[in-house]
Amino acid sequence: MKVTQIILLVFMLATSWGAFATEDKFYFEDPQQQALFIELTKELRCPKCQNQNIADSDAMIAVDLKRKVYQLLQQGQSKEQVISFMKQRYGDFVYYQPPVNSMTIWLWLLPLFFICIAIAGIVIGRRKQAAELDYDKLKRAKALLESDE
Template sequence: MKKITALFFFFIHFSAFAAIDALNFASPQQENDYHALTQELRCPQCQNNNIADSNATIAVDMRAKVFELLQEGKQKQEIVDYMIARYGHFVTYNPPLTAATLALWVVPALLVLFGVVMIFRRKPHQAQTSQSAVNFEQESLSEAQRQRLNALLKEKE
């Protein structure tokens, strides 16, 4: 039983190290750039994780590409531009202000404003319509019917 337990912990111990990337950097600056870039770039599959935290296949490929581009001597902005060209602005957490992103913020606000305006415009109109309907009905009634209507309205109040 002790051998099985020891064997179990042995495999668990080594499986914990399986997900760690063993990369050799040319300089500490290059390593810092790598870690900064992997924290800044978003995983297209996970959507809310950066590529450093994601174990999705595409995130692993993106980390490898970031390392490769750093080894080629590319600057951080060049690597970000490459990733944007390949995956779109979604891979950055701060997309630029474009017509599409502006529309995503402005259109809902305009719809809410339109709804509020419509609510306030309808209320006085409905009250006026109901009052004019009562006046119209009272004009078409005989004197006896008007008296009965007024008595019923007084009872209701």
């Protein structure tokens, strides 16, 4: 083995210790609390990742949120209290089920609006298609009648 290979091997071993970092483990004496923790971490959204819950996110803020949920549950707070705390601190965005209010009404109405537009487009398209088919049939029938003469 060459000296450069040994130095490279030592360097790789020295820098790979970060790969053995441990994941936070949250221990509960009560299985109901553990189930509530799992449920909450799946219902709370990571503010950094935006479309990922804190259970699946590896972002530092998600780790902090998981720790805070754990801490609040250890203090005996209910699901509603934990969600309320998170909403106060991070806004309605942190919860996957936003309330209906003046700020979030577009989240609820926009999908309905698009569905209505899609249905109207389909109905209008079908009517035009049916009208064109009838016109084509009349044109062919007229051509057949005129060809017989």
